[in-house]
């Protein structure tokens with residue numbers, strides 16, 4: 001299995017429009033962060049986690065030829081608004097794209113993309129087949145076992161996803177004991193870390209590092225990063241040996 005971080009930025013992306021801080025002006029490609037999403041690949045099966053506003057350019061960069069399913073973490077714009085761009089895959093593969101998520105998230109999707117769920121939609125819509133899942137539900141996509149996990153994002157209940165040796169969590173501000181128990185000792189953990197200051201709906205860096213200490217993965221990769229985090233190179237030097245700051249295009253063999 002391979003994971004590619006398609007995007008590692010918070011909702012506004014980095015650089016932030018009009019900002020002239022050192023991070024936004026940095027020439028280091030690792031300081032350019034599209035909105036957070038990831039691609040999981042195994043045996044020519046590709047699964048996208050979230051479809052934010054940068055979906056099209058992210059899958060072009062990944063040279064993705066086929067897409068088998070989408071896992072949604074939650075309904076915030078930076079995680080779903082690019083879903084119309086699944087059309088090339090839907091047309092070429094002649095499928096209704098399976099999209100997994102909580103009922104609330106899928107209801108929101110149906111509301112915001114009503115044209116694709118209409119009774120007799122026009123021919124060019126991104127055809128979607130929704131699959132409702134609940135926290136701690138096991139399911140498979142092309143024989144790949146997956147378990148949804150309960151994640152708290154401010155006041156919102158959202159999902160993370162656990163594969164055999166990989167756990168993917170974004171937009172968390174709290175993890176329940178049940179979730180921690182389930183993922184403790186996982187080999188690879190992707191976890192969000194916004195910046196240094198405390199934030200109501202996202203772990204900041206020290207909270208994320210604290211969580212990583214408890215979960216004890218072999219390797220943790222930070223994502224959903226804001227320009228306030230600092231320069232990639234400088235921040236990377238401050239992290240524990242089993243933690244790296246994610247960057248767009250990072251691929252890890254699991």
Ligand SMILES: [Zn+2]
Nearest residue numbers: 011076078171
């Ligand atoms: Zn987000």
Ligand SMILES: [Zn+2]
Nearest residue numbers: 019021024227
């Ligand atoms: Zn900036």
Ligand SMILES: [Zn+2]
Nearest residue numbers: 074076153171
């Ligand atoms: Zn969010």
